Amino acid sequence: MASASIEHVTKRFPGGEIAINDLSLEIRNGEFLVLVGPSGCGKSTALRMLAGVEDVSEGVIKIDGRVVNDVPERKRDVAMVFQTYALYPHLSAFENIAFGMRLHGMAQEDIEACVGRAAEILELGPFLHRKPRQLSGGQQQRVAVARAIVRDPQVFLFDEPLSSIDAKLREQMRVELRKIHRTLRSTFIYVTHDQVEAMALGDRIAVMEAGVLQQVGTPREVYDHPANLFVAGFIGSPAMNFIPVSVSGRTAKARALELELPYGPHLDEAILGIRPEALSQRVSAGGAMIDMEVDLAENVGRDQFVHGLVGGDAIVARIDPNVKVTQGERVRLAVDTRLVHLFDPKTGLSVL
Numbered sequence: 001m002a003s004a005s006i007e008h009v010t011k012r013f014p015g016g017e018i019a020i021n022d023l024s025l026e027i028r029n030g031e032f033l034v035l036v037g038p039s040g041c042g043k044s045t046a047l048r049m050l051a052g053v054e055d056v057s058e059g060v061i062k063i064d065g066r067v068v069n070d071v072p073e074r075k076r077d078v079a080m081v082f083q084t085y086a087l088y089p090h091l092s093a094f095e096n097i098a099f100g101m102r103l104h105g106m107a108q109e110d111i112e113a114c115v116g117r118a119a120e121i122l123e124l125g126p127f128l129h130r131k132p133r134q135l136s137g138g139q140q141q142r143v144a145v146a147r148a149i150v151r152d153p154q155v156f157l158f159d160e161p162l163s164s165i166d167a168k169l170r171e172q173m174r175v176e177l178r179k180i181h182r183t184l185r186s187t188f189i190y191v192t193h194d195q196v197e198a199m200a201l202g203d204r205i206a207v208m209e210a211g212v213l214q215q216v217g218t219p220r221e222v223y224d225h226p227a228n229l230f231v232a233g234f235i236g237s238p239a240m241n242f243i244p245v246s247v248s249g250r251t252a253k254a255r256a257l258e259l260e261l262p263y264g265p266h267l268d269e270a271i272l273g274i275r276p277e278a279l280s281q282r283v284s285a286g287g288a289m290i291d292m293e294v295d296l297a298e299n300v301g302r303d304q305f306v307h308g309l310v311g312g313d314a315i316v317a318r319i320d321p322n323v324k325v326t327q328g329e330r331v332r333l334a335v336d337t338r339l340v341h342l343f344d345p346k347t348g349l350s351v352l
């Protein structure tokens with residue numbers, strides 16, 4: 001295992017498109033780091049530059065402290081699992097996993113032991129004799145992960161390896177991947193557009209938008225203290241509610257809402273951010289009350305998400321799933337003011 005660092009890296013494609021803009025990111029030895037952001041924000045490009053299959057336009061990439069800008073892919077000691085898993089169609093799962101070891105002339109006995117171990121971790125035992133077309137998407141994906149594991153690289157790079165797997169298996173694979181990481185204690189750099197997956201997997205997550213890094217931190221840090229409006233809206237589901245407010249002293253006011261902030265920001269206008277779970281039907285000490293006109297309730301078993309309007313602003317609240325609410329009803333909600341966020345509408349930056 002090794003650390004990796006990306007220092008002031010920019011990627012400009014020949015057409016002039018800037019896919020990555022001055023990205024700096026340290027990935028620690030043995031860390032599970034997740035790069036997350038919407039489609040097209042540059043995640044795959046960043047990973048491909050780490051892998052050495054894409055040139056760097058500006059800046060430096062280091063693996064284990066060594067500059068690798070000019071080191072070709074096969075000499076970087078990284079293994080990449082792609083979005084499309086690129087298995088050899090004419091080879092069995094076993095031979096796909098063993099491919100690199102055969103190239104290196106490893107003894108049959110050792111190959112069998114290695115493939116056996118990887119197959120056990122990934123529960124591929126019964127499928128090893130099958131060709132890729134005889135495997136489900138999830139099984140093919142696991143073969144691709146197994147192929148990376150047997151290479152025992154310094155750094156694992158994953159590009160949305162779970163994106164084509166159905167929801168249930170994806171959850172299982174998430175747990176598997178964490179266990180694999182724990183077992184291998186290797187450095188994992190993992191790309192996904194799915195913030196739930198990012199939160200579940202990452203020791204730390206790096207949030208990107210349009211080629212620009214927005215924030216890096218533990219899932220908890222990023223969730224509890226989003227640095228800006230983009231991160232606040234991107235991380236968390238249902239998304240954070242945003243309400244334009246006017247501010248005077250410590251008081252934030254909207255059409256049908258007035259609350260006391262922990263302290264007075266130096267702004268007249270701001271965007272108030274309230275996560276659905278910061279709204280409840282339980283009255284808490286120091287909380288403000290708002291009235292919501294219910295439009296729609298989504299009961300998802302453990303939670304109930306109620307969509308409605310507060311003074312014309314669309315709001316989602318998470319309430320007790322045992323409480324029945326109907327369209328048109330007015331419900332009184334308490335805002336936990338310790339959990340609210342405030343953003344500068346001009347810069348988008350958090351000011352609380």
Ligand SMILES: Nc1ncnc2c1ncn2[C@@H]1O[C@H](COP(=O)(O)OP(=O)(O)OP(=O)(O)O)[C@@H](O)[C@H]1O
Pocket residue numbers: 013014015017018019037038039040041042043044045046193
């Ligand atoms: N070879 C290329 N030439 C020109 N532009 C490219 C090339 N490859 C990618 N891009 C552009 O660079 C940007 C980043 O692409 P990238 O594939 O890194 O996004 P991504 O975050 O991985 O998206 P997704 O979640 O859809 O996989 C996109 O706007 C894309 O159109």
Ligand SMILES: [Mg+2]
Pocket residue numbers: 043044045083159
């Ligand atoms: Mg991609």
